[in-house]
Amino acid sequence: MKQLSVKDNVLMQLAIQEEIQRSYDDRYDHKLHGCFLVANGYDSYQVAEIFGQNATTIQRWVKKFHASGFSG
Numbered sequence: 001m002k003q004l005s006v007k008d009n010v011l012m013q014l015a016i017q018e019e020i021q022r023s024y025d026d027r028y029d030h031k032l033h034g035c036f037l038v039a040n041g042y043d044s045y046q047v048a049e050i051f052g053q054n055a056t057t058i059q060r061w062v063k064k065f066h067a068s069g070f071s072g
Contacts, residue, residue, distance in 0.1 A: 017052060031061045038062050 006012050020030045030051070037047045044058040051058070 013052065031065075034058050034061050035065045 020026045034047050034051055034053075037050070038044065038058065042050075044055040044062070047053075047058045048055040
């Protein structure tokens, strides 16, 4: 299978990050995806690199998820 690619990937990354920041629900889903990756064996540094975040941010998301579950 041919590997997928995105034209202007740096520009698209910025556009996607801006879109995520537009609403609380989008940010919540983004954090949930980060926790999902950690639950699937990725460490916080790997998730941080994928998401364009700091590893301590990912660790905070996971810690909050442990404390609050889906309500947080």
